[in-house]
Amino acid sequence: EACPHGLAPTTSAMLQLAVGDALAIALLERRGFSAEDFKTFHPGGKLGAQLRLVQELAHGTGQMPLLSVGRPMSEAVIEMSAKGFGVVGITDESGKLIGVITDGDLRRHMAGDLLAQPVQEVMSRNPRVIKGDVLASAAMEFMEEHKVTVLFLVDEAGAPAGILHIHDLLRAGVA
Known part of the structure; x- marks a missing residue:
């Protein structure tokens, strides 16, 4: 850990985020999750607007x-x-x-x-x-x-x- 006292979970927290992102992307690709699927589950906000036709x-x-x-x-x-x-x-x-x-x-x-x-x-x-x-x-x-x-x-x-x-x-x- 980057904390000088070895108490704050800095490096391990970042590593968990990276592993979680990698798993999410792997599952997204394996299941064939498309932009249309994003549009269905995220219809509002900027992501939803970008996915409109x-x-x-x-x-x-x-x-x-x-x-x-x-x-x-x-x-x-x-x-x-x-x-x-x-x-x-x-x-x-x-x-x-x-x-x-x-x-x-x-x-x-x-x-x-x-x-x-x-x-x-x-x-x-x-x-x-x-x-x-x-x-x-x-x-x-x-x-x-x-x-x-x-x-x-x-x-x-x-x-x-x-x-x-x-x-x-x-x-x-x-x-």
């Missing part, structure tokens, strides 16, 4: 700011302002998300005829998107890595299925 935190289709190709930028600005996410998604004729227009895109394209241009002339192509079955913690890491504050959720066909703002993750306690 993106689709549980995202806003639904009625709240998504969307326009189709060919629409004028004046409509994009109105839609972006009305929905309050700082972005508008652009879909093709089949409903697939093909681009986004952000507040930053508006600033970069500021010119006299901006509002008359079609949205596809201003949009950023191949937007960063996420699937709904991704963990909220992974979505947070993705947003931080790519320096974005909003992600569209897309289905298997690439059509918008929801929208997630970084504030949704913060409110849920993910970060």
Whole structure:
């Protein structure tokens, strides 16, 4: 023991913690205890929030700011302002998300005829998107890595299925 009198259980207490952790991890692996199991037994707090799925935190289709190709930028600005996410998604004729227009895109394209241009002339192509079955913690890491504050959720066909703002993750306690 580290105690100079040999009385306080310092080293042995730490050793017991280490052995206990090793046993817990060995049992966790042997029984195949998954993140889903953690989510079931720890639904609250930060751990529970990190284990929530993106689709549980995202806003639904009625709240998504969307326009189709060919629409004028004046409509994009109105839609972006009305929905309050700082972005508008652009879909093709089949409903697939093909681009986004952000507040930053508006600033970069500021010119006299901006509002008359079609949205596809201003949009950023191949937007960063996420699937709904991704963990909220992974979505947070993705947003931080790519320096974005909003992600569209897309289905298997690439059509918008929801929208997630970084504030949704913060409110849920993910970060």
